[in-house]
Amino acid sequence: MRKFFGTDGIRGLTNKVPMTAEVAMRVGMAAGAHFLRGGHKHRVVIGKDTRLSGYMLENALVAGFTSVGMDVVQVGPMPTPAVAMLTQSMRADLGVMISASHNPFHDNGIKLFGPDGYKLSDADEMQIEALLEAAPALAEPAHIGRAKRIEDARGRYIHAVKQSLPGSVRLDGLKLVLDCANGAAYNSAPTVFWELGADVIAIGVEPNGTNINDRCGSTAPALLQETVVASGADIGVALDGDADRLIVVDEKGSIVDGDQIMALIGASWARQGRLKGGGVVATVMSNLGLERFLEGEGLRLERTKVGDRYVLERMKAGGFNVGGEQSGHMILSDHATTGDGTLAALQLLAELVRAGRPASELLHQFDPVPQLLKNVRFAGGKPLDAPAVQAAIAVGETMLDGRGRLLIRASGTEPVIRVMAEGDDAGEVEQVVDMICDAVRAAAAN
Template identity: 50%
Template sequence: MGRLFGTDGVRGVANTELTAELAYRLGRAGAFVLTRGKDKAKIVVGKDTRISGDMLEAALIAGILSIGADAVRVGVVSTPGVAYLTRSLKADAGVMISASHNPVADNGIKFFGGDGFKLTDQVENEIESLLTGEDQMPRPTAGDIGRAEELPDASAIYADYLKTTISNRFDGLKVVLDCGNGAAYQLAPTVFHQLGAEVIAIHAEPNGVNINVKCGSTYPDVVRDAVLKHGADIGLSFDGDADRLIAIDEKGQLVDGDYVMAILGRALKAKGELANNTIVSTVMSNVGFVKAAKEIGIELVRTAVGDRYVMEAMREGGYVLGGEQSGHIIMLKHNTTGDGILTALQLTDVMVGEGKPLSELRSIMRSYPQVLVNVRVSSKAGWDQNAAIQEAIRSVEAELGDEGRVLVRPSGTEPLIRVMAEGPDEQIVQEFAVRIANVVRKELGARG
């Protein structure tokens, strides 16, 4: 069996791979490791709107209670909401049941420590090690068994906190919110309405099976069409657990994570609040973002793809802003994980504070065309030592010069080599990407 924990918790098809039995065992092992035998420890449990959430929540909580820890059921709330509530309630751990932007059939279980941060690989490995072999963890009886309690106003507590992170009200703004029929469906419209905005909420009627179905942050054209239809000032689109944001300006132009980091980074720098004048981003960030950061005097720290690597670099370097092109934006001054609703509020606050439409703020950078070609190979081994592949990469890099870049990397989960080329002309970068991909295919042997 491979490692159970992936890059963002334990995920799988609910009731097939991620079963109630596994959720129960994860509840036991997670509670045992994260509470360290503390008497009447407390663990916060939240979920998104997937139909399988009820089943997994019941099993997970049963496991937690069987160790002797108490569970605080906070219901449907965002992943960053669970992280915040874990800290604010001084709980010993938190758990979110969600598969983010994945289809409804999938679900996941993601743990947070008492500090609201996701677990390290070491702690995840410790939990996973307890799932093999005979279960020798404690089984208290009588009054030592844990209790479950509801926190019915959990979303309101988090909403009140979110409003304290900004400086302006949004009176007079017309805002479209695509809630993806997920965890943001009540929280996001409530916060923006309370701040005075005229809210047009779409895909805010979850029924358990419509989460992420042709809506949310992976379908930006949906919120774009709504912005243009209603003449809105901004469109904000969230994924299933609301830890990601993609925005649309009043002209219908995409404002992805790179644009958001550039806009927020400049605003924080102007206020002297951008630690070390540095933003942490991944190697997938657009070259246009890199150029924009340089022009406004902001340094970049680049990491591997994945918000956990961004977070690691931020904590190590004491940085306050980081994220991914996909819309995971981390603002460590306010929360311990990527937070779509927080990011949406911060972006809108800059608009209002500077008195500029989002299209003008967006002009801080130009997004260069990116072309990605996936090459299925017989083996990924040795790709980075292959002389022909490396020469093909060097040749393209020389032709692009400072006006583009090449990124070749293996998939972490599939027999694929991903070839990305980026530059000012889409047709040219397409040709470059295909040129490298053909060499990879020849050298490593295509499958299927």
């Protein structure tokens, strides 16, 4: 059982275990010791978003890494995909991103990347967990690591992202509202789009340590919707706190989620002969409408469990180059080793420029089927194992057979059962979800 690592690194409320300075220092010691391989001088790249607690955790991690003999390169506030890219390009042994992604400022997290720029495997995380409980092997005084801050990291990332587009593609004449969630991309993302010719209206670019994701960004798109419509913009893009995901708003203010973005990029790349693997990889949460759309295009949808790391694992195993999550994580493996909201937005905007059509026409590739997700919190035990719950699930599957899909899973981070159903009949979907939720509540109460 995992004690520290969840589906996306280590995450929690700041100054509460596991998100304390003490644990962060131990993570630095353990992860550093795990990646001290070979006789070369070892190096770790550390980036962060704009949370107030980032200073505390960064210094604790630096202490941990240097104490076991690793040099540290600090790059300051940078998107998660930038840390992955810099880890690989700087030939580092390890990359660390300090961020709780789309969570409020009072949470924080630690994400780890291997020397190849990919998130760590389950096996690596379990080995680091074991080292967290062991006495650290501290370096001799002469071999303690050094820490250095580099100032041109942002420019390196901006250049790399722009390189994902052909030199002939420009965004001249495109009016774009960009919401950076007062997060890690507040400085880099507006520059990327401006340098490519777009007329950028930037919001969520005044971080103060406590306003990250606060009524802005990909999880709170109301401000973006209002700004797009009020300014007469062609399109709006919202990133989350660490800029590894995006949500898009068309010129009418309608939200475009990750499923629609995958449909557009997947189908377009297939027509251009650029799509690999014969389809797209997404999680079990992606809408049935996406699956049906791709089938109509002669493509397939490969599903994984929730988490962009599992999407990427399937992409690597099956040779796919487009994958993502409904929530907006987009992995375009020809250009990046992890989700990158800025890069995905560029690919989407390039399609918009090529098509010469309004975003409201181009970005709504399919009609999603009715989908309903409800969470049931429980105090303890295993309510999913109760016979009454299993019977309710069987009834729900029978009701949706051939017309929809049912997904029930326990959260990996909190005592919650998530019940999701989708199908062509919205009333039937709601009936199935409510029936199963009632059974779970009854089982949890016994």
